[in-house]
Amino acid sequence: MTPAVPAQAMTPERPAPPPPTVAQQPPLTAGTETPFKVEVQDLNVYFRANHAIRHVSLGVKPQTVLAVIGPSGCGKSTFIRALNRMHDLVPGARVEGKVFVDGKDLYARGIDPVLLRRRVGMVFQRPNPFPTMSIFENVAAGLTLNGIGGNHAEIVERCLRQAALWDEVKDRLKHAGTSLSGGQQQRLCIARALAVEPEVLLMDEPASALDPIATAKIEELIHELKEKYTIVIVTHSMQQAARVSDNTAFFYLGELIEMGQTAQIFTNPRERRTEDYVTGKFG
Amino acid sequence: MMLSASFTYRKVVDRGMAAVCAVCFVAAFVPLVSVLWLVISKGAAGLSWAFFTELPKPVGEEGGGIGNALLGTLYMVGLACLIGLPLGVGAGVYLAEKGEGTVGNTVRFMAEVLSGVPSIVIGIVAYALVVIPMGHFSAWAGGVALAILMIPTLARATEELVRLVPGSLREASLALGVPNWKTSLRVIIRTAMGGIVTACLLSVARAAGETAPLLFTALNNQYWNVNPGAPTASLTVAIYNYAISPYDDWHAKAWTASLVLLIVVGLLNIASRVLTRSRLKGAR
Numbered sequence: 001m002t003p004a005v006p007a008q009a010m011t012p013e014r015p016a017p018p019p020p021t022v023a024q025q026p027p028l029t030a031g032t033e034t035p036f037k038v039e040v041q042d043l044n045v046y047f048r049a050n051h052a053i054r055h056v057s058l059g060v061k062p063q064t065v066l067a068v069i070g071p072s073g074c075g076k077s078t079f080i081r082a083l084n085r086m087h088d089l090v091p092g093a094r095v096e097g098k099v100f101v102d103g104k105d106l107y108a109r110g111i112d113p114v115l116l117r118r119r120v121g122m123v124f125q126r127p128n129p130f131p132t133m134s135i136f137e138n139v140a141a142g143l144t145l146n147g148i149g150g151n152h153a154e155i156v157e158r159c160l161r162q163a164a165l166w167d168e169v170k171d172r173l174k175h176a177g178t179s180l181s182g183g184q185q186q187r188l189c190i191a192r193a194l195a196v197e198p199e200v201l202l203m204d205e206p207a208s209a210l211d212p213i214a215t216a217k218i219e220e221l222i223h224e225l226k227e228k229y230t231i232v233i234v235t236h237s238m239q240q241a242a243r244v245s246d247n248t249a250f251f252y253l254g255e256l257i258e259m260g261q262t263a264q265i266f267t268n269p270r271e272r273r274t275e276d277y278v279t280g281k282f283g
Numbered sequence: 284m285m286l287s288a289s290f291t292y293r294k295v296v297d298r299g300m301a302a303v304c305a306v307c308f309v310a311a312f313v314p315l316v317s318v319l320w321l322v323i324s325k326g327a328a329g330l331s332w333a334f335f336t337e338l339p340k341p342v343g344e345e346g347g348g349i350g351n352a353l354l355g356t357l358y359m360v361g362l363a364c365l366i367g368l369p370l371g372v373g374a375g376v377y378l379a380e381k382g383e384g385t386v387g388n389t390v391r392f393m394a395e396v397l398s399g400v401p402s403i404v405i406g407i408v409a410y411a412l413v414v415i416p417m418g419h420f421s422a423w424a425g426g427v428a429l430a431i432l433m434i435p436t437l438a439r440a441t442e443e444l445v446r447l448v449p450g451s452l453r454e455a456s457l458a459l460g461v462p463n464w465k466t467s468l469r470v471i472i473r474t475a476m477g478g479i480v481t482a483c484l485l486s487v488a489r490a491a492g493e494t495a496p497l498l499f500t501a502l503n504n505q506y507w508n509v510n511p512g513a514p515t516a517s518l519t520v521a522i523y524n525y526a527i528s529p530y531d532d533w534h535a536k537a538w539t540a541s542l543v544l545l546i547v548v549g550l551l552n553i554a555s556r557v558l559t560r561s562r563l564k565g566a567r
Contacts, residue, residue, distance in 0.1 A: 008490050086433035086454060104439075118460030126450040134563055145469055148336070176563035189455070196459055 001025050008147060034103065035218040036061040037230040038083065038200055043097035044254060045087060045101050054099075056256045058249055060200075067245030067262065069238060071277065075254040076234040077125075080202050082233065084120040085113040096198035118146070121198030125205040126278050127185035129177030129192070129239055131194045139170055142196035164221055183214025190221065201225065203233040207240065210234040238278055242266055250274045297455030319545075326542030329535050335543070339505060339521075342530055349540050351507050352521035355422070356547070359501060359515060360491050362426025367433035367490075368483055374434065375441020375479075380467055382442065391442070397435035407433050408494035414500055422515040429490040436489075440482035444475040477559035484555035488548045491537070494519035518544045 035038045036059035043054050047054035053075045060066045074192040078087075085106060087187075099106045106116055129138045137144070139156045156173070160166040165187040169180070177188055184205060193201060207215040222231060222244045241248050242262055250271070251257040258271045269275045277280055293507035333348050340347030366486075378391055409428035414420055448471050456466040472479070502514040503524065518540055 084458060088455065089453075089457070114460055114462050116460075117458055122458035124451060124454060124458075125450060128449070128455045128475070130452060130470060132476070132561075132563075139454070145456065145459065145461045145465055172564070174564065176561065179564070192455075192459065200327070238556075256399070 030095045034059065034100075036064075036100070036208070037102065038098040038232065039098075039103075040083075041098040041100070043079070043082060043099060045075070045082055046096075046161075047237060048092040053082065054254045058256060058259050060230055060232060060247070061130050062230050063226055063228070064246040065226050065233060065244055067241035067248045068232065068234045068251060069241050070251035070257075071191050071282065072236075074251040075154065075193070076251050077204050079233050079251065080120075083200070083202055084117050084122055087124070088113055088186075099133070115241040118142075118196050119141070119198055120202060121193035121196065122199045122202040123186070123190050123193050123204065126209050127182055129185050129188050131176070131178050133177055134174045135172040135177050135180070135188060139191045139195050141192055146196070146228055148196070150236055154202055156191075158196045159191040160188075162170070162194055162215060162221075164185040164224075165191060169266055177241050180212075183210045186210060186214065186218060187221070190218075190225075194225075199230065201229045201231045202233075203231065205236055219278075250277060252277070286297065288408075306504065322538065322541050322545055325535070325560065326508065326538035326540075328464065329539030334539060339506065339536075341526075342533070349516075349518065349521050349543065351517040352518045352540065353543060355504065355516040356491055356518040356544075358509065359422050359425040359429060359497070360487055362422060362511065363429035363433060363490050364483075364487060365430075367437065367486070369429070371434040371437025371486070372441050372479060372483070374438035376445055376467070376472060378442040378567060379445035380440065380471070382505070391439075394435040394438045396433075398439060399441060401495075402432055402493050403495035403498075406498060407499055409500045411421035417512070419512075420500060420502035420514040422501055424512045424515065425497045425515060425517065426511070428500045429493060429494035432484045432493060432496060434488055437482060437486045440486075441475075441479055445471060445479035447478070448474045453547075477561075480558050481555040484551045488551040489559060491547055492519065492544060492549070494523055496522075518547070 011065045020182070027171055038060040040059070041057050042057045043053055043114060046050065046111045056079060058066075068079060070076050082095055082265055083099055083106075089105075094106060097107070100114070101120060105111070106113075106253075130141060133141060136156055137158050141146070141152070143152055143155065157166060162168065168184060168250045169175075172179075177185065186209070195203075207218045211220065219240065222233065225231060231242075231247060233244065235244075243261045247259060248262045249267040250265060250269075250273075252273055258265065258269060260270070265274060266278050269278060286540045303334045331348075332344060333464065334350075335345065335348060336350045337348035337355060338351055339349060374394070375392065376385055378394075381387065382391060406428050408429065409424050413424035413427050417424070452470055452474060453466055456470040457463070461470070464548050473535070497517050497520050501517060504514045509514050522537050525533040525540065528534070
């Protein structure tokens with residue numbers, strides 16, 4: 001299978017030597033200038049005795065899209081949720097290693113996960129608008145709940161436009177957020193995430209509950225959002241990874257097997273397991 | 284052959300089960316309707332403005348009302364709400380949000396046991412806790428007894444309602460950088476609020492209909508009373524007193540007072556529906 005790869009995917013990659021697996025690369029020195037917006041060093045996540053993420057290291061450059069692929073249960077979601085400390089509230093979950101955003105370690109002492117999450121937004125697998133809030137209130141939720149002032153009407157309109165939803169909802173902003181269709185709800189959730197002006201956007205299978213048309217809209221949106229944001233997207237669909245991402249990371253059994261330019265991962269993977277997965281031999 | 288036989292068999296079973304359900308429905312419905320019918324037919328005649336606003340008159344005198352008992356019930360249920368609603372809802376939220384571990388399990392177990400305690404026992408407890416130290420019957424004692432009655436059921440109901448809120452909403456809020464406590468308060472509890480209001484009103488309605496906890500806590504009072512330290516009349520105790528009296532006039536008053544109590548409880552139920560209606564268009 002050689003899926004079409006968008007031109008954006010051809011941006012120069014970091015000149016990594018080709019070691020057997022990326023996971024064994026020496027971690028980059030902390031605190032020094034790196035070309036990465038998000039950098040993960042030797043990340044381990046445990047759920048009690050279960051070692052769910054094993055020694056993962058990788059970097060994401062600003063204004064690029066990283067797709068995380070792999071079979072079910074390989075730790076994709078666990079990995080992406082570690083990037084804005086969503087595991088903090090899971091009983092029995094433990095995270096080791098370092099995650100840098102703009103050179104600052106999220107898991108260092110004294111880092112406030114609340115402030116961090118405003119810079120690292122997240123869109124979830126299933127659309128989850130707040131059921132007690134209108135469309136308008138849903139988009140403005142991050143502002144009102146955090147007591148952020150400003151012209152909310154303007155911000156809401158801008159975010160809804162960015163999420164390609166404005167024209168569909170501009171006449172019914174006071175209707176319930178849950179009155180929208182699934183695809184619209186997901187774009188509403190994207191608009192809600194954008195309203196607090198994050199720098200990094202994490203998307204955990206954002207299109208898996210959507211039909212092909214709604215999926216196409218979300219993918220189009222990712223292309224546009226890339227100009228402002230750094231995006232990490234978990235996806236089940238290899239076609240989707242190929243369509244939206246610049247780089248692709250393949251996870252298997254909690255390990256990062258291989259990461260590289262999306263075109264390279266799909267056409268010329270270094271690892272046997274990657275090749276088997278992208279050609280559909282398992283997964 | 285086999286197939287058609289089993290198809291007929293299924294149809295027969297289906298009809299049979301539907302009939303059983305219909306019989307059960309009627310059996311459950313008959314007492315309900317007869318209660319309503321009896322109370323309305325026997326009580327409606329006595330309804331008048333004076334019945335709501337006047338004090339009871341001595342035996343043999345015409346007229347008079349249960350104004351003091353109606354006020355007393357509202358007053359003591361109000362006191363019970365003041366104590367019981369915050370404690371009950373607060374405990375429920377605690378159980379749902381932080382209720383793992385020994386403390387939570389103990390509280391949950393206690394609430395379950397307490398909600399099964401007969402209300403007359405709660406009346407005795409309030410007698411020992413409030414009436415004996417104060418030295419006399421009072422509205423406070425009645426309010427405390429009703430509050431003790433409300434707290435455990437309300438706590439359990441609130442816990443269930445808060446737990447029903449999908450975890451994905453909490454994640455969505457946290458991912459927006461909203462602190463934990465604000466997420467609990469403005470997203471989780473806000474979402475469960477409709478149900479919590481209903482649970483509160485239903486527990487209020489239940490408290491308004493209780494007699495046993497008031498018998499030896501608030502006792503009764505022939506006059507108007509708004510002093511929380513004094514004995515206070517209530518609808519339920521008034522009904523009890525009228526019903527066990529040997530006078531026909533008072534029997535009629537018991538029926539009318541019962542009707543008033545049904546109306547109060549019915550209004551609370553309607554209020555809970557109106558209050559929890561979503562203000563948003565297209566809300567599901």
